[in-house]
Amino acid sequence: MALDEIKIGGLGASRRRVEDNRFIRGKGNYVDDIVLPGMLHMELLRSPVAHARIKSIDVSKAYDIPGVRLVLTGEMMAARNLAWMPTLSYDTQAVLATDKVRFQGQEVAAVIADDPYIAKDACQAIVVEYEQLPVIVNPFQAMESGSEVIRDDKENQPGNKIFDWEIGDKAATDKAFAEADVISKMELHYPRSHPSPMETCGSIADFNRATGKLTVYMTSQAPHIVRAAVAMVAELPEHMIRIVSPDLGGGFGNKVPIYPGYVISILASILTEVPVKWIEDKTGNLISTGFGRDVYLQGEMALRKDGKMLGMRMKTISDHGAFYADAQPSKFKIGLMHSAFACYDVPAAHLESVGYYTNKAPGGVAYRCSFRVTEAMFFQERMVHAAANDLGMDQAEFRRMNLVKDDMFPYRTAFGFLTDSGQYGKCLDIGMKAIGYDNYKAEQAEARSRGKLLGIGISTMTEPLGAGNSREYDILGIKMFDSAELRVHMTGKAILRTGAMNQGQGHQTTWAQIVAHELGIPADDVTVEEGDTDTAPFGMGTYASRSTPVAGAAVAMVARKIRAKARKIAAHLLEVSEEDIEWELGRFYVRSNKERGVTIQDCALAAYSNMPDGMEPGLENNAYYDPPNLTWPFAAYFVKVEVDAETGVWDVLKVVAVDDCGVRINPMVVEGQIMGGLTEAYAMASMQYQTYDDEGNCIGSNYMDYLLPTAWETPGFELHEVVTPCPHHPIGAKGVGECATVAGPAAFVNAVVDALGHLGVRNIDMPMMPNRVYEALTTGKDISGMPPVKMGD
Amino acid sequence: MYPSRFGYELPKTVEEAVALLDAHGGEAKVLAGGQSLVPMMRLRFAAPEMLIDINGIEALHYNRVDADGTVHIGALCRHEELEDNPAIAKAIPTIAAAAPLVADPIVRTRGTFVGSVCHADPQGDWAATMTALGGHIVAQGPKGKRDIPIADFVIGPFQNTLAFNEIAIEAVIPAPKGVRVGNYLKLERRVGDFATASVAVSLDMKGDTVAYAGIALAGVGGRTINANAAASALVGKKLTAENIASVAAAVAAVAEPRTDHRGSADYKRQIVKTFVERILTGLLNTSQKAA
Numbered sequence A: 001m002a003l004d005e006i007k008i009g010g011l012g013a014s015r016r017r018v019e020d021n022r023f024i025r026g027k028g029n030y031v032d033d034i035v036l037p038g039m040l041h042m043e044l045l046r047s048p049v050a051h052a053r054i055k056s057i058d059v060s061k062a063y064d065i066p067g068v069r070l071v072l073t074g075e076m077m078a079a080r081n082l083a084w085m086p087t088l089s090y091d092t093q094a095v096l097a098t099d100k101v102r103f104q105g106q107e108v109a110a111v112i113a114d115d116p117y118i119a120k121d122a123c124q125a126i127v128v129e130y131e132q133l134p135v136i137v138n139p140f141q142a143m144e145s146g147s148e149v150i151r152d153d154k155e156n157q158p159g160n161k162i163f164d165w166e167i168g169d170k171a172a173t174d175k176a177f178a179e180a181d182v183i184s185k186m187e188l189h190y191p192r193s194h195p196s197p198m199e200t201c202g203s204i205a206d207f208n209r210a211t212g213k214l215t216v217y218m219t220s221q222a223p224h225i226v227r228a229a230v231a232m233v234a235e236l237p238e239h240m241i242r243i244v245s246p247d248l249g250g251g252f253g254n255k256v257p258i259y260p261g262y263v264i265s266i267l268a269s270i271l272t273e274v275p276v277k278w279i280e281d282k283t284g285n286l287i288s289t290g291f292g293r294d295v296y297l298q299g300e301m302a303l304r305k306d307g308k309m310l311g312m313r314m315k316t317i318s319d320h321g322a323f324y325a326d327a328q329p330s331k332f333k334i335g336l337m338h339s340a341f342a343c344y345d346v347p348a349a350h351l352e353s354v355g356y357y358t359n360k361a362p363g364g365v366a367y368r369c370s371f372r373v374t375e376a377m378f379f380q381e382r383m384v385h386a387a388a389n390d391l392g393m394d395q396a397e398f399r400r401m402n403l404v405k406d407d408m409f410p411y412r413t414a415f416g417f418l419t420d421s422g423q424y425g426k427c428l429d430i431g432m433k434a435i436g437y438d439n440y441k442a443e444q445a446e447a448r449s450r451g452k453l454l455g456i457g458i459s460t461m462t463e464p465l466g467a468g469n470s471r472e473y474d475i476l477g478i479k480m481f482d483s484a485e486l487r488v489h490m491t492g493k494a495i496l497r498t499g500a501m502n503q504g505q506g507h508q509t510t511w512a513q514i515v516a517h518e519l520g521i522p523a524d525d526v527t528v529e530e531g532d533t534d535t536a537p538f539g540m541g542t543y544a545s546r547s548t549p550v551a552g553a554a555v556a557m558v559a560r561k562i563r564a565k566a567r568k569i570a571a572h573l574l575e576v577s578e579e580d581i582e583w584e585l586g587r588f589y590v591r592s593n594k595e596r597g598v599t600i601q602d603c604a605l606a607a608y609s610n611m612p613d614g615m616e617p618g619l620e621n622n623a624y625y626d627p628p629n630l631t632w633p634f635a636a637y638f639v640k641v642e643v644d645a646e647t648g649v650w651d652v653l654k655v656v657a658v659d660d661c662g663v664r665i666n667p668m669v670v671e672g673q674i675m676g677g678l679t680e681a682y683a684m685a686s687m688q689y690q691t692y693d694d695e696g697n698c699i700g701s702n703y704m705d706y707l708l709p710t711a712w713e714t715p716g717f718e719l720h721e722v723v724t725p726c727p728h729h730p731i732g733a734k735g736v737g738e739c740a741t742v743a744g745p746a747a748f749v750n751a752v753v754d755a756l757g758h759l760g761v762r763n764i765d766m767p768m769m770p771n772r773v774y775e776a777l778t779t780g781k782d783i784s785g786m787p788p789v790k791m792g793d
Numbered sequence B: 001m002y003p004s005r006f007g008y009e010l011p012k013t014v015e016e017a018v019a020l021l022d023a024h025g026g027e028a029k030v031l032a033g034g035q036s037l038v039p040m041m042r043l044r045f046a047a048p049e050m051l052i053d054i055n056g057i058e059a060l061h062y063n064r065v066d067a068d069g070t071v072h073i074g075a076l077c078r079h080e081e082l083e084d085n086p087a088i089a090k091a092i093p094t095i096a097a098a099a100p101l102v103a104d105p106i107v108r109t110r111g112t113f114v115g116s117v118c119h120a121d122p123q124g125d126w127a128a129t130m131t132a133l134g135g136h137i138v139a140q141g142p143k144g145k146r147d148i149p150i151a152d153f154v155i156g157p158f159q160n161t162l163a164f165n166e167i168a169i170e171a172v173i174p175a176p177k178g179v180r181v182g183n184y185l186k187l188e189r190r191v192g193d194f195a196t197a198s199v200a201v202s203l204d205m206k207g208d209t210v211a212y213a214g215i216a217l218a219g220v221g222g223r224t225i226n227a228n229a230a231a232s233a234l235v236g237k238k239l240t241a242e243n244i245a246s247v248a249a250a251v252a253a254v255a256e257p258r259t260d261h262r263g264s265a266d267y268k269r270q271i272v273k274t275f276v277e278r279i280l281t282g283l284l285n286t287s288q289k290a291a
């Protein structure tokens, strides 16, 4: 009898998360939990100013403090050729500042001491003399002619522009605009935000002089990339480097880059010959590590009177901070910004992107998104909202008219992506029904007559997940495939290792479910391990919703290889030829006699005890998976709000989310991902942003200023599902970790703007804090840019 | 958290604590709930040489309502103990309304009412509430106890008038002249945030006539804003839509908001005005309903 797939924790089972057992009991093992014998502690001295020449650094007073073992400065790093390191976008970043500091919070010196208290005391005892320089805190200042050049360390860098890049068909787009009946415009700012994982970054570097081996425990979403980078930068042989990412307390893209702290701790361990632990504090994390967004987006849409979209022009001006350290596939300068409008049938499109250096923290990481698609989709859905209004069309009907229809797949977007599947109209219908869209217009009018401001916002999108395929996607030349290795033990239990890196997604739970689905081995019988480069197969790590599309596919593929070998063993055990064998979940049987069969566990035992003549013993294999295309989940989100006209406070009345992420491996985990993403979307829309004052002081350096929503104010979410399997993924999954963060913010903003629509308000930039909403509703004017930080009367 | 090095004492009596404060001549700090002091030590904005932890002084852990309606809040009474507290809710509705809006539930299990008043944060909820209520603080020093009226106690941002060797042992709110009603409204960006603007209103009612009116504000100035003078226009009168509007405008006028990333000065004034109106209108409506 075939096994009941749900019972063994296979595909579609809402299996409880294996990870939670240890996390809930406080038995997780994070970097800071690891204690090695003789370990020293490192603390970083950060720049208090945003832009200054370093005139001198005096560390002598730090050495006066008992327990201080080593103080490192940029000069000492430079002597070892380690003052600068490469970024993920072919730029360089200072490890410890030598010439200038370029943002507030930049690493200036490091103290290694017996305990972290002493290290912190010693940091305060270091005297640095700064000569202040003019500060640039936005790209508009950066582009002014004659403005201070931030990167005077670089040759051929006359100003502050990093890149000027374009994609799309300009001529075709110009033509579309020439033929348009209506041209609708939108201009907005997606504020800087910070992923702010609960666990900050940190490392323990342990260099053993006797063996020559360097082991680094660290908070990395991509340990193999780190190993490769350390091999190249520190010129250590790759086999002598072991990177271990233990449990991660969240990542959200923040733990993809390589940070100065890691590098310094490695050098410190090499110099002191004992393990050196560095654990960043919250402020350090917020002011110096990879941020997200910070892009000004402008564009216009060419429309036919009846509502048909004809063309789209977009321009982005992005702020990358002091070093261009975006984590993104190397072919693209502004991530996958050109995925905007992928769910709509827009015949022509053109994007121009310009990026600038500023005196702000570097980063531009894919904060819970597939490389800048968050900004792309936010702009898309704000533009669509405005265009529908300009045409006098209903929001939903305008979308329905222009969404790519089910029978148009595969569909080539104007920017060149190939979307391959979806039921966009169906998702829209389900959402409209659930939010009560039918009588909403009447309800809104009635509410307005009582002085109440009601609004519904919609956001629909498909986004490109699961980079690569290797033809188009690589990071620093390393192709974006992924891998899995499966070893089935004698008793039919198994261990699976992948090149991905769990940081809350539940890989331990869901990878085992894929194995259960493919082999019929109960998920509980499968151990999943990731993050140790000495044992896990090479992989590109976990970010950009790529694990299920890529590593998850590798898991299915390796399980299929195992099944193919097991089939040969089964034929041998059943004494029939392989062609006469059939498979059902967990069991091979003889086609002519279903009763005669052997289980996968029988085959496993035989692989070690009774293999056919000439067959290699054992039952293990690996698979490297290079996806043929990206995967394209679809989301339709609906938010209903009521705005208090006297205070600008807006309350969320209802949120409806319709997600089509293809086949769901574990529906409960999927729902958790969507709710988490919607919470972050609500956060962006309402409160979560980082800004800088004119002197370059980061506003948002602690949790009193950088606001993360709590369970208290976060609205409830009503979730719906549609399943359109991915046509090329082995189990039809599409990836879902980020859909809600990506498409969610626009639904909230559209709702508030809709509530105020009759007052002439077209746009309120995020964060939609009550004071900004109040200003919009009392003046009827748009609210643009960041909240001012200058204090005044 | 890696603060600077500090010493620590855990006295069992107020006398012992006062003696320790005295002995350290200004270098020691009282540790109550630690919800303001410890974050400052974490950021190394505060680096006291010695902490005198009063959490071991069980005698300070109380809140009680006397037969005549006088309320005593001991120095170890946590914010949480003023929430869902029927005796307090009856005696001082403004405290009951404010308690669930102070910080977040976790902070409320530790932070103390008296500690918050001592801290005198211009954005703090309790200094404003006390100011509206018009009570006093009982301080104890080497020479014994003294009463300090709240208006003389909170004198500026993070400034109170305790001597270095004095401890605030309780807050006292006098019995009402009649029936005390009131409310507290706060605009915050999310739970656990300090006030963008908040309004404490407390009225003593004799029938439908106002016998005492206190209003104070948090978040809208460099210090706790005492709007009791503006509120006193209601004394001897019945609440009406007209006097509510004029008091709301008068209170908004004494606010001293500054423009910052939470909003413009004008916006904060608008919130103050709206909140005063909403609270007083609410009180008027309930009294009309009761009649």
Ligand SMILES: Cc1cc2nc3c(=O)[nH]c(=O)nc-3n(C[C@H](O)[C@H](O)[C@H](O)COP(=O)(O)OP(=O)(O)OC[C@H]3O[C@@H](n4cnc5c(N)ncnc54)[C@H](O)[C@@H]3O)c2cc1C
Pocket (backbone or CB within 6 Å): B029, B030, B031, B032, B033, B034, B035, B036, B037, B038, B039, B075, B101, B102, B103, B104, B107, B110, B111, B112, B113, B114, B115, B116, B117, B118, B119, B121, B123, B124, B125, B126, B162, B166, B167, B168, B169, B192, B193, B194, B195
């Ligand atoms: C996340 C967070 C959010 C918060 N949000 C709010 C908010 O929304 N509204 C709000 O009002 N507060 C808020 N607070 C502050 C909180 O209410 C504190 O509890 C309060 O301000 C101080 O009380 P405490 O008992 O913790 O005092 P402590 O931190 O122990 O002490 C504060 C200061 O008062 C002195 N002190 C304390 N008790 C005495 C005493 N009996 N005699 C003499 N001196 C004394 C101390 O020496 C110190 O200088 C928040 C705190 C946190 C951590």
